[in-house]
Amino acid sequence: MIAFIFPGQGSQKVGMGTDLAAASSHAREVFQEVDDALGQNLSKIMAEGPEDQLTLTENAQPAIMANAIATLRVLEKEGGVTLADKGAFVAGHSLGEYTALCAAGAFSLADTARLLKLRGQAMQAAVPVGEGAMAALLGADLEKAQALCDAAAEGEVCQVANDNDPGQVVISGHKGAIERAAGMVKDHGIKRGILLPVSAPFHCSLMQPAADAMAAALADCPPQAFTVPIYANVTAAAVTDPAEEQRLLVEQVTGRVRWRESVLAMQAAGVTRFVEVGGKVLGPMVRKIAPDCTATSVVTMDDIEALAKEL
Template sequence: MRKIAFLFPGQGAQYIGMGKEIAEKYPSANKIFQISNESLNLDLKNLCFEGPDEELMKTEFTQPAILTTSVAILKVIGEHGINAEICAGLSLGEYTALVYSNVLSFEEAVKLVKKRGRFMQEAVPEGKGAMAAIIGLDNSLVMEAMDKARTKGVVEGANYNCPGQIVISGEVEAVKDACTIAKELGAKKATLLSVSAPFHCSLLKNAGDKLKDELVNVSINQPIKKIISNVTGDYIINSDEIKDLLTKQVSMPVLWEKSIEQMIDDGINTFIEIGPGKTLIGFAKKISKKYDNEFDYFNVENIETLDNLLTKI
């Protein structure tokens, strides 16, 4: 029996042209882009389809752009009768999961993530923060590298993506030092990421506080789908905890590996990544290797990948 989970990408997955093919073919998808334009008083549709890249890369535009693209594709998948039992999104992607679960209206979500992006961008002066991916090193040794590097400043685990991949975040010198130490401890790679701020670490707490103030005015509904939280790697049980989790999510690590493990433990055997890119499917494949079960993996970002999904499910 097929049990489906939807996965929604976060910042970093964006590219010019995302969502264009599906919006041109499906009126429901195009309507989501139009709603986004009206909600933000901004031509986000044109930014997604045509760029320019330097504007799309700005965090306050990137976040609503990815959310809009993912929700537009989600509408089309729903029209074809494909639904998920469980959903989760990586960082920003969690807002797509909340829209899918009817916790947030799309209109409120897209306005909220634009502000979230701006708060995150402004929290740390440009050039003061950094993030890096540590590849091929046990978690305990990544922790050791960060502990040693803290003499240079703040450095913390930001994304626990899959076995052998942790993203770290913090002040530039501390992050660079942690990379050097990680390589000495045997990491295959320790690479600085091209990001505008040190996401998911304590330096972003101020951004979370500002987001908390915005969330006061946002309507939250009880989830109609099972959602796994980035902060806990476990299910969101009650709508009362959602605003607190979204506030914490900005400055706390994303427990993605734990989230996928929870899905597998609950019988999920089909993962569908909805939105730009296929990074999350890659993570799911690595996480699921230790299980004896058989799994299917799909990503949907254009007509070709949509048709592939529809012919196999």
């Protein structure tokens, strides 16, 4: 069984999608549709930068989605590999959950772009710049990370945001608490704590205003039926009901991304192969979490052609 997975924030880079757009009209159509939906030339920012514009959360989120959906569309239209036929499940890391839903037909491409633009804006607006932070803990498991958060909080928010793989957990919260935590890693048997270059503290309780904004947006534009079940970030379990998924997307803004558990749950459900579409971030994580499974990252035309031959 195959699961198609979609990357989250941090996988953006200037030049993303350029070669694909040059090689395929199907990719160009996706980028044009996203530009039209947003009323901005996002594809130009993706292709040419400047980097600080692409890194802005409100641009990075729809850009990463557009790149992944363009890759998938080329795979489907030119490679003859359709997600509905080949995929048993879909999942995405944070914003990638929206990409996965778009890929499975729950949202139109235009609606997905608009929802992610809004999500990015709402997340950025939830906490004034400089008040929040995130840090990656290397050589940490969930238990060690939780103990560190409890020790560093001192009345501030300091929470586990992403349980990525067996050796990497990301924490999020008030800047002071996250900096304290990064300085205390050795006391908790953790190799390193690296402050992340992010503009807001995602996936913690400080994001509640953004969760409220997404609740309103999703009430106006709810997910429709999807072709394959999705593994939700906040439950690490398969979802088939659009109304349940709508509720979980709201929870996801403040909730933990249970990526490690999601991969293990998909493996337990019979998945032996993971195909990461539009990035090279999740494949290496999957290999650490589920070494018995195959993980392929598909980004270029060569990747697409190679995968189409295999599947």
